[in-house]
Amino acid sequence: MDNDKVSAWYPGHVQKAKRQIKENLKKIDTVIFVLDARAPVTTTSFEMNIFRDKEKIIILNKSDLANKNYNILWKNEISKSFPVLLMGKETSGKSIINLVKSSSKKENPHLAVVGVPNVGKSTIINKIIGRHRAKTGSQPGITRGVQWVSIDGIVVLDSPGILYSEIYSKEIAAKLLLIGSIPVENLNDEIYEIAFNIYKNVAEIDKDFYTFLEEFGKKRGLLKKGGTVDFEKAKMLFFKELSEGKMGQFTYDTDFNKFWEVVKND
Ligand SMILES: Nc1nc2c(ncn2[C@@H]2O[C@H](COP(=O)(O)OP(=O)(O)OP(=O)(O)O)[C@@H](O)[C@H]2O)c(=O)[nH]1
Ligand SMILES: [Mg+2]
Incomplete structure (x- = not known):
């Protein structure tokens, strides 16, 4: 399936989100790649390469919907190359902020949150920003509506980057x-x-x-x-x-080698 066909499945906000990330790319130091803990290979986007030169953190999100044993195995595997956080409905924004700070070389790292549709990007941004959202002001010169929010020693782009998986099968x-x-x-x-x-x-x-x-x-x-x-x-x-996890907790991607293949390809 080519990318155009895939895009046709998604509404217009996708194009907007993509443009906003690209326009802010230079300012970004650290990128959180949000993967779905049920399918960490499938949700590793082929568009990751836009962020080649950025520090990378991986969040295995919706882990409350995934198989508990595989959650641990995936976390251990991915931690061989990336700072990684296993995250679910109950995980706090504080634990994300701490991981960003501890894994960044920069003083006030600028952070963006990206991932495939519906993986939980907005939820994560909301958890990080929390009640500080109201205090923000948009910066001139950047796309209207896109805001950098300073919180607790990090600066978060208040706009998720929507990426696609390459649906080649x-x-x-x-x-x-x-x-x-x-x-x-x-x-x-x-x-x-x-x-x-x-x-x-x-x-x-x-x-x-x-x-x-x-x-x-x-x-x-x-x-x-x-x-x-x-x-x-x-x-x-x-x-x-x-x-939505109403039938139980399952993990559909269980091949670690495939994960490193898709990461390397990016
Ligand atoms: N069970 C569970 N649900 C979650 C978790 N994180 C997000 N969700 C739910 O998943 C759905 C999508 O979350 P969003 O934060 O809107 O995802 P998004 O990546 O911003 O989605 P798009 O902007 O549409 O690409 C919502 O119904 C959330 O409540 C999680 O860790 N566990
Ligand atoms: Mg969203």
Whole structure:
């Protein structure tokens, strides 16, 4: 799938976010790459290379939705080359600020937060900035609306950078669906099927997609007029709830070598 096709899935704010990051690139010292702990390979963006010469920190976010054992394994693996923080709903902004300060050579490092859609960038920026958000003022000369917020010895760009994963395979698209990084609607049927099979393996479910959806649809009362299951609705709700962690905690990327391959390629 080429990049244009991928872009077409995302709304206009993506282009704006990208422009804002590029316009502020020179000022940025440190970049937080937000990855999804459920799929650290899939969410490592091919656009990472924009930040070649920056200090890099990795946050494995949504770890509360991922497999606990793999969380530790991934953290240990990634820490071989990057400062890394395992993060979930409960993690405080203070722990992020401390990691940025301890891993930066600069006095007042300028920080940007980037990652693929829906991975938790805004949540992280909000946690860092917290109640200080109200005190900010926009700087002249920078795109209107983009602000640098000074807090606790670091300076944060109050605008997330939205990056893309390179969707060169259906498996990658399927994993992005599983973690909610692409909209669940209007995907190719094959992608739903592949996504279900990945889920089926990690969740150790012994049903085919059709049977599973039929049971799910019945249980949730997603029926058509005649009383038959509305498969379309069942499919949408299932993938939505799965991506929000309502079906359990799963990790879909488990190959460490692949992680270093995608990082090296960038
Ligand atoms: N369970 C869980 N949910 C999270 C976590 N971080 C963010 N979320 C949820 O994930 C969804 C997306 O979070 P955002 O912070 O808006 O993600 P984003 O990367 O800014 O998304 P875009 O701007 O659309 O690219 C929201 O519903 C958040 O509440 C986390 O650590 N754990
Ligand atoms: Mg956001």
